Amino acid sequence: MRSALTTRRLLRFLPNWCGSGGLVAARNETVARFLQMDGAEWLWWIDSDMGFETDALDRLLEVAHPKSRPMVGGLCFAQKGAEPDGFGGFRTRVVPALYRWHQAGDRAGFAAWENYPRNTLTEVEGTGSAFVLIHRSVFEAVLEKHGPRWYDRVPHDTLGLVGEDLSFCMRVLDVGIPIHVHTGITTTHRKPWWIGEADYQHPDMEA
Numbered sequence: 001m002r003s004a005l006t007t008r009r010l011l012r013f014l015p016n017w018c019g020s021g022g023l024v025a026a027r028n029e030t031v032a033r034f035l036q037m038d039g040a041e042w043l044w045w046i047d048s049d050m051g052f053e054t055d056a057l058d059r060l061l062e063v064a065h066p067k068s069r070p071m072v073g074g075l076c077f078a079q080k081g082a083e084p085d086g087f088g089g090f091r092t093r094v095v096p097a098l099y100r101w102h103q104a105g106d107r108a109g110f111a112a113w114e115n116y117p118r119n120t121l122t123e124v125e126g127t128g129s130a131f132v133l134i135h136r137s138v139f140e141a142v143l144e145k146h147g148p149r150w151y152d153r154v155p156h157d158t159l160g161l162v163g164e165d166l167s168f169c170m171r172v173l174d175v176g177i178p179i180h181v182h183t184g185i186t187t188t189h190r191k192p193w194w195i196g197e198a199d200y201q202h203p204d205m206e207a
Helices: 020-035 056-063 136-146 164-174
Strands: 002-006 010-015 042-046 050-052 071-075 077-084 090-096 098-104 107-112 121-124 131-135 179-189
Touching: 010 020, 020 042, 020 136, 020 164, 042 056, 042 136, 056 071, 056 131, 056 179, 077 179, 098 121, 131 136, 136 164, 164 179
Parallel strands: 071 179
Antiparallel strands: 002 010, 002 042, 042 131, 050 179, 071 131, 077 090, 098 107, 121 179
């Protein structure tokens, strides 16, 4: 996991390493360090398994705004297990990591926005923290209402224990701050994948 403090360009690098079990603490620790420092308005989260273009930060800063758009992410993708593959693994598929709140009967939760608008800045209810630019006022507002637990996982009636990034989004929305994703600022995301013959299509192989 990597994060950066920035004004107009990269100002300071705040590396933080952790195992999966320490992710919440590492994110909270980084935010606390960020808020203790002077001279930077924005924190740019970049997880270590993300790929992005060299002008991505400039493009995020062009559309971000401290008041109207204080949290802007790039377009990221996640890997979702769809069904067992019969070999002890799972058939998986790629889903966009921008979410809207979905209500179905008495069940509610985040749903991936699969038919998202292309190449545009759009408001969402949730996104991941793997590649996102956040103004310090967002963290300060969450701190004032919820304490220094920005990324603590939130228990939910139908979602169970919500992931740390969407838990943060829930707190951001709770303090009345909008969340945006620019779908024209694209990334890649390194993920493991169970692959087999069904995934291999060689031009010389018969169907």
